[in-house]
Amino acid sequence: MSLMTMIVKMSEGLGKTCAIFFLTLLFSLPLGMIVALLRMSKVKLVSAVTRFFITILRGTPLMLQLLAVTYGPYYLFGATVARNKLIPVVIAFSINYAAYFAEIYRGGIESIPVGQYEAAEVLGYTRIQTFMRIILPQVIKRIMPSVTNEVVTLVKDTSMAFTVSYQEMFTIGKQIANSQTSFTPFVVAGAFYYIFNVIVDYVMGRIEKRLDYYR
Amino acid sequence: MAEINSSTGAAPSILSIRSLQKSFDSVSVLRDISLSVERGNVVSIIGPSGSGKSTLLRCASFLEHADGGDILYDGEYALHNGVYAQKAELARFRTRFGLVFQNFQLFPHYSVLRNVSEAPILHGENKDEVHARALELLKKMGLEGREKAYPYQLSGGQQQRVAIARALCMRPEILFFDEPTSALDPELTGEVLKVIRQLAEERMTMVVVTHEMPFAKAVSNRVIFMADGVIVEQGDPKEVFDNPREERTKQFLRVFER
Ligand SMILES: Nc1ncnc2c1ncn2[C@@H]1O[C@H](COP(=O)(O)OP(=O)(O)O)[C@@H](O)[C@H]1O
Ligand SMILES: [Mg+2]
Numbered sequence: 282m283s284l285m286t287m288i289v290k291m292s293e294g295l296g297k298t299c300a301i302f303f304l305t306l307l308f309s310l311p312l313g314m315i316v317a318l319l320r321m322s323k324v325k326l327v328s329a330v331t332r333f334f335i336t337i338l339r340g341t342p343l344m345l346q347l348l349a350v351t352y353g354p355y356y357l358f359g360a361t362v363a364r365n366k367l368i369p370v371v372i373a374f375s376i377n378y379a380a381y382f383a384e385i386y387r388g389g390i391e392s393i394p395v396g397q398y399e400a401a402e403v404l405g406y407t408r409i410q411t412f413m414r415i416i417l418p419q420v421i422k423r424i425m426p427s428v429t430n431e432v433v434t435l436v437k438d439t440s441m442a443f444t445v446s447y448q449e450m451f452t453i454g455k456q457i458a459n460s461q462t463s464f465t466p467f468v469v470a471g472a473f474y475y476i477f478n479v480i481v482d483y484v485m486g487r488i489e490k491r492l493d494y495y496r
Numbered sequence: 497m498a499e500i501n502s503s504t505g506a507a508p509s510i511l512s513i514r515s516l517q518k519s520f521d522s523v524s525v526l527r528d529i530s531l532s533v534e535r536g537n538v539v540s541i542i543g544p545s546g547s548g549k550s551t552l553l554r555c556a557s558f559l560e561h562a563d564g565g566d567i568l569y570d571g572e573y574a575l576h577n578g579v580y581a582q583k584a585e586l587a588r589f590r591t592r593f594g595l596v597f598q599n600f601q602l603f604p605h606y607s608v609l610r611n612v613s614e615a616p617i618l619h620g621e622n623k624d625e626v627h628a629r630a631l632e633l634l635k636k637m638g639l640e641g642r643e644k645a646y647p648y649q650l651s652g653g654q655q656q657r658v659a660i661a662r663a664l665c666m667r668p669e670i671l672f673f674d675e676p677t678s679a680l681d682p683e684l685t686g687e688v689l690k691v692i693r694q695l696a697e698e699r700m701t702m703v704v705v706t707h708e709m710p711f712a713k714a715v716s717n718r719v720i721f722m723a724d725g726v727i728v729e730q731g732d733p734k735e736v737f738d739n740p741r742e743e744r745t746k747q748f749l750r751v752f753e754r
Binding site for chain 1: 605
């Protein structure tokens with residue numbers, strides 16, 4: 282198989298790679314905020330339970346979580362394994378990344394001085410106005426570098442989908458590598474991820490720059 | 497509330513505090529604090545660090561939850577025997593006072609104009625009117641033309657003047673200052689004290705916690721000396737500064753002599 286054929290075949294999986302990437306961000310970024318707020322809940326039980334789930338999600342391999350979400354229902358309830366693996370893959374990725382984002386959000390929220398809440402309170406801002414207008418924008422600016430890190434990691438992590446044979450770019454590459462006993466598909470995959478992350482870096486850099494108008 | 501007025505028949509004090517109590521983990525920080533502030537007056541609060549001055553202002557502005565006593569604004573109970581008014585009522589009380597913090601607490605992601613004007617706009621006031629008022633206040637604070645700047649671009653003295661404008665834009669009846677110049681370089685305290693002095697001349701009602709003794713003496717109608725959570729002495733500034741009765745006051749003021 283020529284290099285060109287490999288590239289063409291593998292790029293057919295790029296759509297699915299992008300699907301995992303964008304859908305995961307779409308769900309995990311807001312879900313992470315909900316998890317962060319639960320984690321910071323004044324109700325001890327709520328924060329303890331949330332904390333427990335976060336440690337599980339961060340403390341076990343994403344690969345296991347993918348397997349658990351994809352095949353768990355089959356082993357537990359005899360449910361049929363989803364034909365479209367995109368659904369369990371995105372669920373597993375979104376939950377896993379939400380746990381990471383939650384900790385980033387929490388760090389950001391806790392880094393805002395209490396005085397900001399107090400100044401807003403005295404000026405009559407409601408709690409929601411205070412959070413949405415005063416706290417959240419400052420949090421977003423502070424956590425951008427950490428979020429960028431996670432997004433870059435997510436690009437590379439999409440390759441984990443091969444564990445459940447979801448036909449994204451890396452899974453296809455791995456199959457070609459096996460059938461052709463060639464290492465070349467892995468080099469191609471590496472190049473794809475690298476280019477993807479150059480774009481991610483550029484976009485995140487632009488966003489960070491837009492938040493540079495204040496200190 | 498009748499009891500306050502019946503004797504004099506005068507309008508109620510803008511703020512009166514009676515037997516205010518506050519503890520942090522069983523450490524008593526305010527013990528039986530009583531004071532009142534009349535319309536158009538400036539009351540200075542002095543005292544050593546840790547005596548409870550900030551806690552007093554924070555209780556009066558509902559940032560701290562007092563354990564006992566009364567807080568009345570214009571004769572209306574915000575705190576009655578250690579029990580606070582309903583949430584909605586507290587929100588209404590909040591519009592009557594403003595608080596200026598030691599470290600400004602401007603919103604760093606907002607321009608000067610937005611810092612000053614957003615709260616009244618959120619309260620439903622007309623945006624153009626609020627902006628006009630904000631610009632007027634900024635001019636008065638000596639910050640004309642700085643409305644588009646961000647807080648980080650301003651000196652500490654300028655930031656504190658923005659914070660004062662922000663508080664004033666809410667049109668409070670009484671303004672609290674918690675050591676407004678303590679976070680400033682010495683050469684910048686003057687410009688902030690000057691605007692507070694100007695407000696005093698316009699008969700703005702103010703309670704100022706400060707270590708600036710000459711300022712307190714010159715501007716206040718009354719000085720309160722606090723130590724260890726109690727009011728040790730209060731009265732006419734000239735009396736308190738030149739002729740303190742209590743040994744504790746003399747001791748405290750001696751440090752500022754030279
Ligand atoms: N949130 C808090 N928790 C525990 N102790 C506090 C808290 N705030 C203030 N204190 C204590 O209360 C006392 C009075 O503090 P404060 O009102 O800040 O004094 P001042 O403003 O006169 O320096 C101090 O001993 C301080 O340590
Ligand atoms: Mg203090």
